[in-house]
Amino acid sequence: MESPERINELIAGAIAGLAYPAAVPGLFDPVRYTMESGGKRIRPQLLLTSYCAFGGENPEHALKQALGIEMFHNFTLLHDDVMDRADMRRGRPTVHRRWSESTAILSGDAMLTLATQLIADCTPDILPAVLGLFNNTAMEIYQGQQLDMEFESRKDVTVGEYMEMIRLKTSVLLACACRMGAMLAGASETACQSMYDYGIALGLAFQLRDDWLDTFGDPIEFGKEIGGDIVNNKKTWLLITASSEARQDLDDILFEDLEAKERIAQVIRVYRRLDLSERCLALIDSYAEKAISCLDNPEIDSRWKEYFTELARRSAKRTH
C-alpha cells in the first residue's frame, strides 16, 4: 500500500519538477514562486489518497490532476490577494507586491490555463467527466468568492447564506479533489458521490475551525494573533450567530470607538455569554462526523478508510 508520506513526497517532487516555458520568464517566475511557497497541499493529497482508497494502482497516473487542483487553488489565492490587497502570504510578499498587480493578474490567468492543461492530461475516456467536474467546481468557487465580497458590505447575512458561501468558496474544491481521485481509480458513481460528500463536510468543518481558531485559538500554536476577524468585522459563523441573538450588544460595541484589543475582548465576552465557542465546536464535530459517515462504503479500502476518518477528526481538532 502507498503511504500518505510517500504521497506527500510524490507531490513535493512533482511541484519542484514542474517545467515552465523558458521564453517569457516574466510570466512564469511568479507562477513558480507561488507554487513553491508551500502551504498544506491538502487538495492534491486528498486527490491521490482518494485514488489509492478506491484501488488506483499507481498514484503517478493521477499526479497531473493532483497538481492541476493545487495549481488552481494557488491561482485563486493569487487573484484573491489582489482583490483583498493582501501584502503577505505564507510568510512572503504576495505576487502583486513583489512584482506588480498586472503581473499578478496575468500570471494568475496563466495558472488557470495551466491547471486546466494538467487536469485534462488524462485518458480520453474519462476526460469529459473529469474536465466537467473541474470546470463546474471552478464556477462555484468564483460564486463563493463573489458572495464573500458582497457579504462585506451587508449587515443581514444569515447563517444559511454563510454556510452556502463557505461551501462554494472552500468545500467544493476539497470535494472535487476527493471525487476526482475516486473517478481516476475507476470507482462507481455512488462511491464517487460519497467521496464528494465527504469533501463537502470536511471543508465545512475545516472552515468553521478556521473561524473558531481566529477567535478562540492559541496565538502561539495558530501562528498569528487572534481576533483579526473581529477587528475586520468579518462575517463568520460566530459574528452572524451573535448578531442574530444579541444584535444590540454587538451594535453597542461597534458604536464605541474602541482600541482593537478592547474591542476583541468585548466581542469575545458576548460570544462567551452566548456559549458560541462550545456551540461552534459542536457544529464542527457534527460536520466531521457527517464526513466520516460518507466513508461507509464497501468499495473503499479499509486501511484508507481509517486514514480518512482520522483526517476528519484531526481537521475538527486542529490547532493551526
Add this chain to the structure above:
Amino acid sequence: MESPERINELIAGAIAGLAYPAAVPGLFDPVRYTMESGGKRIRPQLLLTSYCAFGGENPEHALKQALGIEMFHNFTLLHDDVMDRADMRRGRPTVHRRWSESTAILSGDAMLTLATQLIADCTPDILPAVLGLFNNTAMEIYQGQQLDMEFESRKDVTVGEYMEMIRLKTSVLLACACRMGAMLAGASETACQSMYDYGIALGLAFQLRDDWLDTFGDPIEFGKEIGGDIVNNKKTWLLITASSEARQDLDDILFEDLEAKERIAQVIRVYRRLDLSERCLALIDSYAEKAISCLDNPEIDSRWKEYFTELARRSAKRTH
C-alpha cells in the same frame, strides 16, 4: 450554402441567448455587459466560416466553440483593461470602472472558465485535440501580453521581437479560430494547418494595419484621433523601424517638451522621410498575400475560398 450574413445572425442570436447562472448576478452581470457590448466578432466568424469552407454541415454544431473563442477574447480584453487602467471600451465604461477592479478580475476569471466549458462542449472524439489547441493558444496569448507590457519599459525592442509579440498577442487566436472550424468540420491535418497559417498571416496584416491607421488613418473613418501610439510612445512597427534607422532624430523630438499635437507632427515627419507609411503598407499587403496563398488547398470549397481571399484583401485595406 450558408452565407456570411446568416453566420453573423447566428452568432448575434447565440450571444444574446447565452444563459448565466441566476444565483449570483454580481458575478455574471459584468460578463453579460462585456459579451453584449459588440465588437467585430471576427473570431467566431472565422471559426464558423472555416467550418463551412471545409464542408461542415450545420454551423450550429460549431457554435459553442465559436462562442467560446469570443468569450475568451472578451476575457482577455477585460483583464487587459484592468492592467492598462483603460476607462473606456467600445464606447462604454470598462468593467473595472463601472463596477470595481475586484469584480473585473473575478468576472474575467469566470469568463475564462465559461470559455473553456463552451470549447469543451463537442463530441468526445475530438475533445482532446480541440481543447489542446485552445489551451495552447491561451498560453501563447498570455506570453504575448506579458511581452507587450515588458516592451513598454524597453528601448531596444527589435522588429523581429515586435512581430513575435503581435503573433502571440493577436494572430494565434485568429489562427486558432480558423483551425478549430476546420477541425470541427473534419478537415485533414494539412488543411487544418493551412487554415492556421492563414489566420497567423491575417492577424499580422490586421495588427500592422491597426498600427498604420493609428498614425496615418483618417480620424473620421477610424473613429478616433490619430497619433495615440506616438503620444504613448508605444512600440509599434513604425516606431521601432524609425528608431533603428533614425534614432537621433526621434531622441531629439522626445527630448523636447512638446505638446501632443506638435510631437505627433514631428514624429510623422520622420516617418514620412523614411517612407514608413508606404513600407508598412507594402508589408501589410505581403502578409495579406501570404494569407491568401494558404488557401491554395483542394479541400476548401471554392466559394468560401473567395470569401477568405476577399477577407484578407479587405483587412489589408480597412479604414476602421
